Amino acid sequence: MPSVQLSRETLLPKLAAHVLEHGLGGASLRPLAKAAGTSDRMLIYHFGNKETLISELLGHIATIYSAALDTALGGERARTRQECAARILAVGSQPEMQAFLVLWWDIVAGAARGLPGYREAAAQMMTQQLAWLEGQMPADDPDPAGGARYLMTMIEGTLMLSAVGHGDTALQGLLAGGLLPS
Amino acid sequence: MPSVQLSRETLLPKLAAHVLEHGLGGASLRPLAKAAGTSDRMLIYHFGNKETLISELLGHIATIYSAALDTALGGERARTRQECAARILAVGSQPEMQAFLVLWWDIVAGAARGLPGYREAAAQMMTQQLAWLEGQMPADDPDPAGGARYLMTMIEGTLMLSAVGHGDTALQGLLAGGLLPS
DNA sequence: TGCTCCATGTAGCAATCGCTACATTAAGAT
DNA sequence: ATCTTAATGTAGCGATTGCTACATGGAGCA
Numbered sequence: 001m002p003s004v005q006l007s008r009e010t011l012l013p014k015l016a017a018h019v020l021e022h023g024l025g026g027a028s029l030r031p032l033a034k035a036a037g038t039s040d041r042m043l044i045y046h047f048g049n050k051e052t053l054i055s056e057l058l059g060h061i062a063t064i065y066s067a068a069l070d071t072a073l074g075g076e077r078a079r080t081r082q083e084c085a086a087r088i089l090a091v092g093s094q095p096e097m098q099a100f101l102v103l104w105w106d107i108v109a110g111a112a113r114g115l116p117g118y119r120e121a122a123a124q125m126m127t128q129q130l131a132w133l134e135g136q137m138p139a140d141d142p143d144p145a146g147g148a149r150y151l152m153t154m155i156e157g158t159l160m161l162s163a164v165g166h167g168d169t170a171l172q173g174l175l176a177g178g179l180l181p182s
Numbered sequence: 183m184p185s186v187q188l189s190r191e192t193l194l195p196k197l198a199a200h201v202l203e204h205g206l207g208g209a210s211l212r213p214l215a216k217a218a219g220t221s222d223r224m225l226i227y228h229f230g231n232k233e234t235l236i237s238e239l240l241g242h243i244a245t246i247y248s249a250a251l252d253t254a255l256g257g258e259r260a261r262t263r264q265e266c267a268a269r270i271l272a273v274g275s276q277p278e279m280q281a282f283l284v285l286w287w288d289i290v291a292g293a294a295r296g297l298p299g300y301r302e303a304a305a306q307m308m309t310q311q312l313a314w315l316e317g318q319m320p321a322d323d324p325d326p327a328g329g330a331r332y333l334m335t336m337i338e339g340t341l342m343l344s345a346v347g348h349g350d351t352a353l354q355g356l357l358a359g360g361l362l363p364s
Numbered sequence: 365t366g367c368t369c370c371a372t373g374t375a376g377c378a379a380t381c382g383c384t385a386c387a388t389t390a391a392g393a394t
Numbered sequence: 395a396t397c398t399t400a401a402t403g404t405a406g407c408g409a410t411t412g413c414t415a416c417a418t419g420g421a422g423c424a
Contacts, residue, residue, distance in 0.1 A: 007401090023295055025207050025291070028380075028381065028382080029381080029382065029383085030380080030381085030382095038402090039402080039403075039404095040381095040382080040383080041383085041384090041402075041403075041404090042401080042402070042403095044382080044383060044384085045401075045402080049382080049383080050382065050383090101294065102294045102295055104294075105287065105290050105291035105293075105294040105295075106291045106295075107346075108287050108290070108291070108342060108345055108346055109207070109287035109288045109290070109291040111287075111345055111346045111347070112283065112284045112286075112287040112345040112346075113205055113284055113287075113288075119346060119347050122345075122346035122347070123346050123347045123348060126343065126346055126348045126351070127348075130348075130351060143358055145354075146354055146355070146357065146358025147358055149351050149352070149354040149355035149358055150354075150355040150356075150358040150359040151355070152339070152343075152351065152355060153336055153339035153340055153343060153351070153352045153355035153356065153359075154335055154336060154339055154355075154359075155339065156338075156339035156342045156343060157334070157335035157336055157337065157338035157339030157340070157342070158335055158339070160290060160338045160339070160342055161308065161334075161335060161338055163290055163293055163294040163304075164289075164290055164293045164294075164301060164304035164305050164308055165293070165301050165304070165305045166305060166308045166309075166312075169308070169312060169331050169334065169335070170331070170335045172327075172328055172331040173328070173331035173332040173333070173334060173335035173336075174332075174335065175328065176325055176328025176329055176331060176332040177332040177335075177336075177359075189371090210410075210411065210412080211411080211412065211413085212410080212411085212412095220372090221372080221373075221374095222411095222412080222413080223372075223373075223374085223413090223414090224371085224372070224373095226412080226413060226414085227371075227372080231412080231413080232412065232413090365424095366423100366424080367422100367423080367424075368421100368422085368423080368424095369420100369421090369422090369423105370419105370420090370421085370422105371418100371419085371420085371421100372417105372418080372419080372420100373416105373417085373418075373419095374415105374416085374417080374418100375414100375415090375416085375417105376413105376414085376415085376416105377412105377413085377414080377415095378411100378412100378413100379410100379411075379412090380409100380410080380411065380412105381408100381409075381410065381411080382407105382408105382409095382410105383406105383407085383408100384405100384406085384407080385404105385405090385406085385407095386403105386404085386405090386406105387402100387403085387404080387405105388401100388402080388403075388404100389400105389401085389402075389403095390399100390400090390401085390402100391398100391399090391400090391401100392397100392398085392399090392400100393396100393397080393398075393399100394395100394396080394397075394398095
């Protein structure tokens with residue numbers, strides 16, 4: 001049924017926009033449908049049930065995220081690990097990334113609790129980010145693969161601490177780890 | 183009104199137990215009340231409304247977390263940063279800490295979205311953890327304050343990546359950062 | 365004995381939840 | 395022209411949401 005698949009893919013961007021603004025926790029069918037210009041009746045018709053809808057929506061959001069990462073960053077490598085860390089931190093602080101970040105913690109919470117579809121989408125986004133980070137590592141880095149994982153762990157810790165008002169703690173940690181210029 | 187305060191504090195542990203098992207997202211009054219052996223009617227009576235209940239519950243959970251941290255770890259210092267990192271990672275992998283960890287991501291998500299009470303509780307728990315980590319740092323460490331923040335950022339990143347199925351990525355990062363013995 | 369007031373049970377309200385039964389439209393196939 | 399079928403609207407179901415109105419018990423105080 002190509003028309004069904006077309007309909008799904010027509011709906012998903014609008015659903016994603018709504019979820020990016022209002023979060024996943026309170027996402028119920030009627031507001032979602034309204035945001036997509038249709039009815040709850042039709043959402044069930046196209047996706048079968050809410051669980052499937054959310055799973056497909058998460059997959060779509062992961063795709064959007066990948067595209068946003070690609071757009072936000074040119075392909076050229078950094079010259080130092082410090083520069084590499086600074087770049088990805090700068091991406092995270094862009095205003096248009098804030099909605100993603102807020103939604104991200106919803107997804108992490110769902111993944112931790114084992115909700116269907118959450119872990120897959122989260123893992124996909126992390127894999128994508130890791131690949132991008134590896135591509136950004138300095139050409140003369142002695143261990144680009146390990147270094148990228150090291151940087152990524154530090155970055156994610158920084159994002160989490162920032163989310164709960166401990167951003168300064170994280171920055172001091174980055175400083176002490178030599179990942180920020182002193 | 184001491185009786186009201188007593189009632190609140192009598193209820194909070196049972197409410198916390200329920201939330202630790204079932205999460206904060208789906209926590210509604212009637213299941214909470216049932217877990218506490220009372221009625222939704224009485225929860226509203228004692229706490230005024232659900233928002234206040236959740237805020238006080240989060241504060242209580244932060245207190246529980248602090249106590250659990252103290253219990254789980256003796257007071258003596260580690261001898262190296264590696265040992266320090268290993269200790270706190272070991273704490274996080276204890277089975278009785280799993281419920282806390284799952285709930286933690288709910289709290290982070292609420293804090294990121296700005297829900298009332300979440301950020302305060304999360305910040306309190308992170309402050310407590312930081313203090314504990316500083317007390318664990320090696321006595322001969324050249325920069326215990328910065329080192330504790332560095333370790334904490336790495337640890338939080340590791341926990342997040344583990345929650346989304348990228349625990350191996352984090353471990354490789356810790357290895358590359360010299361925080362795990364190779 | 366009355367009076368007062370905190371604590372609690374019972375019942376229910378309006379809103380929202382995911383989902384479904386049924387009817388209707390419209391387009392394409394025969 | 396008829397038949398079939400995908401797509402959609404309307405209406406509603408039973409459950410659950412946070413919260414409230416009302417009545418009642420029961421303890422302390424006069």
